[in-house]
Amino acid sequence: MNKIEKKQQFLYSGNEALARGAWEAGLRVAAAYPGTPSTEILENIATYTEIDAQWSVNEKVAYEVAYGAAIGGARSLYASKHVGLNVAMDPFMTSVYMGINAGFVAVVCDDPGLHSSQNEQDTRWVSIFGKAPLIEPADAAEAHWFIQEAFVLSERFDTPVLFRMTTRTAHAKQNVPVGERTEAQTRPLVRDMAKYVMVPKNAYMRHIKVEERLVALARFAETARFNQVQKGPAKLGFITSGVSHAYVRDHYPDAAILKLGMLYPLCEKKIRAFAKSVRELVVVEELDPFLETQLNALKIKFRAKHPSYRIGELRPEYIPAIVTGKKKTDAPAAVRKPSLCAGCPHHFVFHALKKFNAFIAGDIGCYTLGALPPYSALHSCICMGGGITFPEGLRRGAPGQSVIGVIGDSTFVHSGITGLINAAYNKSKGLLIIMDNAITAMTGGQEHPGTGKTLKGEDTKLLRIEDICAVCGADTVDVIDPCKHRELEELVEKRLKEGLLSVIITRHPCILKK
Numbered sequence: 001m002n003k004i005e006k007k008q009q010f011l012y013s014g015n016e017a018l019a020r021g022a023w024e025a026g027l028r029v030a031a032a033y034p035g036t037p038s039t040e041i042l043e044n045i046a047t048y049t050e051i052d053a054q055w056s057v058n059e060k061v062a063y064e065v066a067y068g069a070a071i072g073g074a075r076s077l078y079a080s081k082h083v084g085l086n087v088a089m090d091p092f093m094t095s096v097y098m099g100i101n102a103g104f105v106a107v108v109c110d111d112p113g114l115h116s117s118q119n120e121q122d123t124r125w126v127s128i129f130g131k132a133p134l135i136e137p138a139d140a141a142e143a144h145w146f147i148q149e150a151f152v153l154s155e156r157f158d159t160p161v162l163f164r165m166t167t168r169t170a171h172a173k174q175n176v177p178v179g180e181r182t183e184a185q186t187r188p189l190v191r192d193m194a195k196y197v198m199v200p201k202n203a204y205m206r207h208i209k210v211e212e213r214l215v216a217l218a219r220f221a222e223t224a225r226f227n228q229v230q231k232g233p234a235k236l237g238f239i240t241s242g243v244s245h246a247y248v249r250d251h252y253p254d255a256a257i258l259k260l261g262m263l264y265p266l267c268e269k270k271i272r273a274f275a276k277s278v279r280e281l282v283v284v285e286e287l288d289p290f291l292e293t294q295l296n297a298l299k300i301k302f303r304a305k306h307p308s309y310r311i312g313e314l315r316p317e318y319i320p321a322i323v324t325g326k327k328k329t330d331a332p333a334a335v336r337k338p339s340l341c342a343g344c345p346h347h348f349v350f351h352a353l354k355k356f357n358a359f360i361a362g363d364i365g366c367y368t369l370g371a372l373p374p375y376s377a378l379h380s381c382i383c384m385g386g387g388i389t390f391p392e393g394l395r396r397g398a399p400g401q402s403v404i405g406v407i408g409d410s411t412f413v414h415s416g417i418t419g420l421i422n423a424a425y426n427k428s429k430g431l432l433i434i435m436d437n438a439i440t441a442m443t444g445g446q447e448h449p450g451t452g453k454t455l456k457g458e459d460t461k462l463l464r465i466e467d468i469c470a471v472c473g474a475d476t477v478d479v480i481d482p483c484k485h486r487e488l489e490e491l492v493e494k495r496l497k498e499g500l501l502s503v504i505i506t507r508h509p510c511i512l513k514k
């Protein structure tokens with residue numbers, strides 16, 4: 001009998017592989033807010049009956065729910081896109097001080113090239129800022145493997161672990177060998193006030209632990225299986241990580257490569273030894289000079305990419321030019337311009353708004369596409385929830401200007417409610433339009449409290465957005481089907497003339513709603 005048992009394999013994307021690996025690791029609780037390119041992680045995790053998975057109303061809430069579950073004794077996971085972690089930064093920073101009980105991993109997917117994001121921030125810096133270990137897989141198979149190791153690392157060092165993916169590692173598919181689920185040991189909830197109550201004195205003591213932990217993690221990084229030396233003739237050597245590894249390997253199949261899977265803290269000794277073993281060392285990384293900065297601090301000599309490559313996605317064809325130190329010369333790749341779907345209810349709203357010559361302050365969602373022709377009827381978009389607070393500021397800064405705020409239903413629940421309370425409390429007037437399409441549409445159609453369904457498709461309490469607006473302090477709240485475009489125009493005109501704090505909810509389901 002053949003003693004080597006062949007593992008079952010599935011063609012998985014990085015997000016699917018990560019979900020499978022987390023399930024095998026005994027994951028019990030997961031929480032997230034949808035956001036490209038991370039959305040499929042929770043959609044896949046939710047298919048496993050052993051895991052209590054939820055769409056939370058925003059990333060801060062998701063982080064706190066998942067982290068609380070880890071303190072409660074269950075292996076837990078948070079997931080979001082890069083800008084989502086900004087929303088969760090408050091609990092993230094202090095959770096690193098508090099440590100964990102059962103393993104806790106925060107998965108964050110970056111979007112180099114801004115396929116679907118408002119900025120191109122590089123989450124790797126957060127690990128240094130927050131003093132948390134950072135793991136980054138290079139492909140789907142590693143996502144499946146590393147996520148299991150990340151839970152072990154979390155429990156061994158009593159720390160939340162940052163797990164970074166990018167669009168290509170999250171979405172590219174490959175055959176992934178899988179295993180079976182291992183139930184993680186239950187860890188009883190303990191009342192350890194010195195560890196879990198972050199008043200200044202306790203937090204000070206925990207900060208000492210954090211610094212000690214970083215030293216121990218750096219020692220661990222030297223032998224960690226996350227970091228792999230791939231030998232070649234000792235002429236040309238690369239230090240790389242993530243999807244950049246595949247591009248380097250394709251172009252230089254015989255080169256020596258130190259592929260880093262644990263990017264913070266770095267394995268200093270291993271890097272020094274590798275640097276000595278090659279005649280020329282090149283660092284290849286996507287976006288910011290994260291590895292370069294750390295290697296510079298170690299005074300290790302290497303060739304860095306030209307700064308022009310810090311913007312946009314790294315492409316395989318750039319690698320030879322990076323090795324020879326050349327500047328990026330190509331223009332951004334031609335992309336098909338996005339547009340609202342034919343028949344989208346938002347068409348009617350922008351058609352109406354265009355007539356009022358107002359400054360339209362928007363938010364994050366399909367309706368951001370109102371900024372593009374043929375409407376060109378959206379004039380700002382900064383972040384989730386900004387469609388209410390930003391226009392309040394505009395009205396205060398430019399009192400004579402007609403300003404209308406625009407936000408979606410999911411975004412209103414995410415972080416718009418506090419903005420409306422703020423406007424009412426501070427006696428702000430003006431018109432806000434909530435474009436309610438009964439789904440989180442831009443990320444592919446996820447449920448939220450206003451849809452009355454959970455992530456697992458179960459019926460739940462339905463949040464009535466009009467009731468929330470009324471109790472937040474709106475002077476008038478109207479609900480209208482935007483397809484009645486003449487009535488909508490008349491209503492907008494009326495509410496603008498009144499000069500009250502008014503909300504109009506334009507309610508019509510997204511035509512792609514399942």
Ligand code: SF4
Pocket residue numbers: 339340341343344345346366437441442510511512513
């Ligand atoms: S997905 Fe739905 S809300 Fe988004 S543009 Fe298409 S129809 Fe409109």
